[in-house]
Amino acid sequence: MVQAVTTDDIHIALLRGVNVGGHGKLPMAGLRAILTRLGARDVATYIQSGNAVFRGAVSGADITAAVAAEMGFRRDCLVLSDHQLGRVIANNPFDAAKATPKALHFCFLGASSNADQASLDAVKAPEESCLLTDSVLYLNSPGGISASKLAGKLDRLLGVPVTVRNWNTVSKLAEMARLI
Numbered sequence: 001m002v003q004a005v006t007t008d009d010i011h012i013a014l015l016r017g018v019n020v021g022g023h024g025k026l027p028m029a030g031l032r033a034i035l036t037r038l039g040a041r042d043v044a045t046y047i048q049s050g051n052a053v054f055r056g057a058v059s060g061a062d063i064t065a066a067v068a069a070e071m072g073f074r075r076d077c078l079v080l081s082d083h084q085l086g087r088v089i090a091n092n093p094f095d096a097a098k099a100t101p102k103a104l105h106f107c108f109l110g111a112s113s114n115a116d117q118a119s120l121d122a123v124k125a126p127e128e129s130c131l132l133t134d135s136v137l138y139l140n141s142p143g144g145i146s147a148s149k150l151a152g153k154l155d156r157l158l159g160v161p162v163t164v165r166n167w168n169t170v171s172k173l174a175e176m177a178r179l180i
Helices: 028-037 060-071 082-090 117-123 151-158 167-179
Strands: 010-015 041-046 051-055 077-081 104-109 129-132 136-140 162-166
Touching: 010 060, 010 082, 010 162, 010 167, 028 041, 028 051, 028 060, 041 167, 051 167, 060 077, 077 082, 082 167, 104 151, 104 167, 117 129, 117 151, 136 151, 151 162, 162 167
Parallel strands: none
Antiparallel strands: 010 051, 010 077, 041 051, 104 136, 104 162, 129 136
């Protein structure tokens, strides 16, 4: 999940697989320090799963390399501008007011996928809904992400790295970006 960043606008970093199941332990103070050393300013993190909002021109590749060098493990990082995140939220096909916030997920793709909607629909549980776009798979899984038939197979089905955030996290990151 690598994306070049060339502007000094507000950005959101989404690290994949941080602090999950006792693996890839990265304290958020450590992530803030890494981003600051890379030249990011006004760095703020949200919860312990590798989410950061910052100003500056720091790429996902730079963050991935710095985490590997400083922490001893590789975690892919996707960097979105606040405008990109805003479009992802605006294009959400599910009614966030009616969905359970922890059931509505944004599966951010590290690259465009060659998967088609029909192959995803064939795997998902009957109560699940999903929509694949070029940059995100929107997933509404009323039973939760751990009960999702689709979620555990995303990397294989999509053929690209994926990092998943729920509606609460995505909303909070957008709010933080507005306040930075």
